[in-house]
Amino acid sequence: MTLSNGRHIIAAPGPSIMPDRVLQAMHRAAPNIYSGPLLEMVDGLIPDLKTLAGTHHKAAIYIANGHGAWEAALANIVAPGDKVLAPATGRFGFGWGEVASALGAEVEMIDFGKSDAMKTDQIAEVLRADKAHKIKAVLGTHVDTSTSIKNDIPALRRAIDAAGHPALLMVDCIASMGCDRFEMDAWGVDVAVTASQKGLMTPPGLGFVFFNEKAAEKRASLPAVSPYWDWVPRANPEMFYQYFQGTAPTHHLFGLREALTMILHEEGLEAVLDRHAVLARAVWAAFDVWAQSGPAKMNVSNPAERSNAVTAVHIGAPDGTALRDYLSGNLGVTLGIGLGMAPPGDPSWHGYFRVGHMGHVNAHMILGTLGAIEAGMKHLGIAHGDGGLAAAAKICSGK
Ligand SMILES: *Cc1c(COP(=O)(O)O)cnc(C)c1O
Numbered sequence: 001m002t003l004s005n006g007r008h009i010i011a012a013p014g015p016s017i018m019p020d021r022v023l024q025a026m027h028r029a030a031p032n033i034y035s036g037p038l039l040e041m042v043d044g045l046i047p048d049l050k051t052l053a054g055t056h057h058k059a060a061i062y063i064a065n066g067h068g069a070w071e072a073a074l075a076n077i078v079a080p081g082d083k084v085l086a087p088a089t090g091r092f093g094f095g096w097g098e099v100a101s102a103l104g105a106e107v108e109m110i111d112f113g114k115s116d117a118m119k120t121d122q123i124a125e126v127l128r129a130d131k132a133h134k135i136k137a138v139l140g141t142h143v144d145t146s147t148s149i150k151n152d153i154p155a156l157r158r159a160i161d162a163a164g165h166p167a168l169l170m171v172d173c174i175a176s177m178g179c180d181r182f183e184m185d186a187w188g189v190d191v192a193v194t195a196s197q198k199g200l201m202t203p204p205g206l207g208f209v210f211f212n213e214k215a216a217e218k219r220a221s222l223p224a225v226s227p228y229w230d231w232v233p234r235a236n237p238e239m240f241y242q243y244f245q246g247t248a249p250t251h252h253l254f255g256l257r258e259a260l261t262m263i264l265h266e267e268g269l270e271a272v273l274d275r276h277a278v279l280a281r282a283v284w285a286a287f288d289v290w291a292q293s294g295p296a297k298m299n300v301s302n303p304a305e306r307s308n309a310v311t312a313v314h315i316g317a318p319d320g321t322a323l324r325d326y327l328s329g330n331l332g333v334t335l336g337i338g339l340g341m342a343p344p345g346d347p348s349w350h351g352y353f354r355v356g357h358m359g360h361v362n363a364h365m366i367l368g369t370l371g372a373i374e375a376g377m378k379h380l381g382i383a384h385g386d387g388g389l390a391a392a393a394k395i396c397s398g399k
Contacts, residue, residue, distance in 0.1 A: 004332040011369040012336035013145045013175060013310035015197040015204050016359035018255070022201055025258035026251040033248050039240050041257055042248065048260040052200075052269065053173070053192050053210045054183035060234035062207040063249045066174040066195040069207030070099045073170060073193045075229035076211070076219045080104030083134045085126060085167065087118045089151060090144030091340025096172055097139060108135070114147045114341060117305040120159035127163035136218070137168040137191075143176040145198075146340040148312040148354065149300055150180060157188040168215055174198060178263055179276045179309035179358045190215045196252065199276075199309060201259045201359040205252050211235070273308075279357050279366045280308040282392040286370045287313065290377070292385030295319065299341075309358035312338065315382065317351035323376045324353050330379075331372040363396040 010017055031038045049059045062072045078084060078100055086097030087110045094109065101107040110126065112118045118140075127135065138160060143150045153171055160167055170191040173182050177192075178199025184192045189212075196206035209231055211219075219225065219232065233242040241247070263272050284306065287298045299312035315323065320338060327333040338352020355373075357366055370392045377384045 002330050004328070004330055006332055009333045009365060009369060011333055011356050011365075013198065013354055013356035013358060016199070016201060016356060017361065017365070018201055018203065019259070019262060019360045021262065022255045022258045026203075026255045028251075028254065031250055033240070033250065038248065038250065038253070042240070042243060042253060045253065045257060045260065048264055049208060050210070051264055052177060052260070053194070053208075054187075055185045055192070055210050055212070057185070057210060057212040058216065058231070058235040060209045060211075060231040061243060062209065062229075062234070063205060063244060063252075064195075064207035065197070065204050066172075066193075066207065067095070067099070069174065069193045069195050069209060070096050070172065071103070072207060072229045072231065073191050073209045073211075074100050074103055074105070075226055076209075076222070076231050077137055077168060077170065077191065077215060078103055078105045079222050081106065082136045083108065084137045084139055085110070085123070085135050086139040087112060087123055087156075088144075089116070089118055089141060089149040090114055090147035092144045092146055092172060092174075093139070093141045094340075096141065100139065115149070115299055115301065117149055117151045117302075118156070120152065120155045123156065124159035124163045127160060127165040127167065130165065133166055135165070135167045137170050140169060140171040142171050142173045142182060143180055143307040143309060145175040145307075145310050145354075146312065147299055148307045148310045150176070150305055150307045153182070153189065154187045161188075168218060175307065175309050175358070178269075178272060180307060181273055184210055185212070196256060198358050200256065201262070202255045203252060205249060206256060275362075276308040276357070278395060279361060279363065280306070280311070282363070282366055282395040283311050283355055283357055283370065285391040285395045286374070286388035287311065289386070289388040289391045290374075290384040294377070294382060294384035296377070296382070296384060309356070310336070311355045311357065312341070313353055313355065314338075314341070314351055315353065317348050319351065319380065319382050320353045321350035322380055323373070323382065326376045326380060327372050331375060333369050333372040335369075335373075367392055367396060
């Protein structure tokens with residue numbers, strides 16, 4: 001007997017759960033890509049994407065996942081030999097730095113570990129020491145999905161300014177956009193990067209790059225940019241095909257249109273962010289109680305440095321894997337694996353998991369996931385404080 005029949009929930013940090021409306025919007029015949037409603041629809045996506053990113057500047061869409069969006073942004077900014085500073089708070093910070101390095105940049109990584117946000121005064125010091133201004137860009141990560149650390153992007157901007165340094169601020173918002181507040185222009189971000197499959201509730205395959213004038217000037221100074229990654233035609237198309245440098249990803253775009261309508265024109269971005277904040281607090285409340293007498297501990301202890309989209313947990317090997325397997329096999333919930341916390345192949349790798357709470361999630365889905373975790377710990381004999389689920393329900397009750 002299994003209790004897993006019924007709708008299976010993916011509670012992993014991406015790809016996130018897609019609304020049925022998004023799926024249905026994609027279920028249609030191929031459209032005309034030379035004239036007609038598709039062209040207008042795509043023109044209309046651009047202002048919505050900019051609203052989401054909090055920018056009045058430019059947006060470019062790529063047929064790519066997050067790794068592609070990283071590369072797209074860097075291909076327009078980094079010339080071989082340029083130096084970039086990459087402060088990392090988890091696997092994704094390193095990943096972005098590695099892409100820059102593969103593109104020929106000289107990358108200075110700063111490893112801020114796996115449990116706390118980046119120390120922006122340390123970044124300011126490195127920038128101050130760079131008197132010749134060799135560093136062309138700082139690669140920030142808003143939320144590192146591997147550790148679930150949320151970094152203070154306005155503080156990173158202030159650090160760059162305090163050092164009097166001209167480096168561009170580039171920010172990976174792949175996990176955070178539509179989940180945690182992000183305001184590109186107000187926060188002084190020059191380039192922001194995101195993707196479709198997390199907060200935006202759309203299948204993996206669309207990447208987005210937002211850039212301001214200062215970033216556009218750096219792009220203009222490069223001797224060459226690969227034609228596919230070049231953001232100039234995409235952000236200023238004279239012909240429709242230039243949005244995508246070829247055939248439009250038609251069905252992804254129908255899905256995205258529906259998702260943006262739901263986020264921006266129905267629920268409203270502020271309400272979406274509030275919903276994520278409350279549901280994240282419900283998750284934290286459950287883990288706070290469970291941690292009182294048991295091994296499950298949230299990775300980030302300071303709530304101000306926790307993401308509203310994902311929570312990384314250490315529970316000890318082999319219980320992380322055992323819990324994930326039990327939930328997916330018996331309770332209809334797939335949790336995220338631990339990522340970058342221990343080397344794959346190392347026995348300690350089995351001591352971690354992550355709960356995704358991004359995108360199309362409501363109270364019953366989060367309470368259901370937390371209830372399944374509680375049931376799983378009971379089944380497996382993993383000690384835990386009593387009343388985690390009740391604490392989460394209390395947060396959702398608003399009392
Ligand atoms: C998911 C994610 C990525 C990578 O995206 P892919 O679509 O897997 O290539 C990069 N950065 C962050 C912060 C992410 O959450």
